[in-house]
Amino acid sequence: MTADGNHVIANPYSNQDLFWALRGGGGGTWGVVTSVTYKTHPSTPFSSASIFVNSTNANSTQNLLTEIIRLTPSLVEQGYGGYGGGSTEQIQLFVISPNVTAEQTQATFLPLFEFAASQPGLSVENSTTVYQDFWTWYRSLFTNSGDQVGITAEISSWLLPKDTIETDKPEDLAAELLKISGVFGY
């Protein structure tokens, strides 16, 4: 339903400009989407890794964030996606990939887990798990997220290009991110 009150069909053949904008621009931005047709894909297992760290040592925090940044290009290459972030006092990262085995995930993350354990002042919880499908993973993390809608907050964001992450020194990037006064998401 467009702003002028018309109920229209947008697909590759009619209203192509609206269809182009909807895919990427956000469904609600261009009108009220009342019905969609999706191409679906077979359910697949996801291999996951997570690390949650509390820190009393700012150097250790920065060292760990440096290693996470250093690992990021290879994680993206292996199809991992997820959430991370933190501040000087805490760092977290939890990611999943449909493209790798449990053994590959362990091999990828063991060095990071061992590095975290070697740093003074860090209290570390880490794990690797395989979830039978995306929904099982989602439910494991977001079971209570439906209770609250709306919050007095404002968010802002910025994309970090491949070039920046690969060519800047990871330790410099970590130092910059930790200058942020609040908690950042990565």
Next chain:
Amino acid sequence: MDPDSTGLNPAWRNSLAYTTLGTTWRDGANLTEIEAARQLLIQDMKILEGIAPESGAYLNEVRVPCLFTILRLSSF
């Protein structure tokens, strides 16, 4: 898939990480308090933009100075 077939911000195509920042205020805060919280966010955003000046943002979580401009325009 042809990248040009969707309206996705091209900055997503060559990005590895998506960084987000937030600021909150108490229920019932007055405009002065809200503006102070927003100034913190604006300062923090300068750090992210300094890291990658040529990059972009996700429209639904747009960078603060842009949102500020939109809010100002819509309130007049």
